[in-house]
Amino acid sequence: MAKKVVATLKKGDGVVLAKCIKMVKNPETGNYQFKEAIKLKEEAKDFFNAK
Numbered sequence: 001m002a003k004k005v006v007a008t009l010k011k012g013d014g015v016v017l018a019k020c021i022k023m024v025k026n027p028e029t030g031n032y033q034f035k036e037a038i039k040l041k042e043e044a045k046d047f048f049n050a051k
Contacts, residue, residue: 020044
């Protein structure tokens with residue numbers, strides 16, 4: 001399963017955001033779908049580890 005943090009987005013007030021893209025396999029059809037989210041940098045690992 002491919003997973004990668006694609007971009008790091010910085011704001012002026014010190015908050016660091018990351019755009020996360022995860023490829024998820026649909027159990028019914030077997031096709032892959034992409035799940036995207038913008039998370040805090042600290043929460044990126046939680047996004048990838050969640051099922």
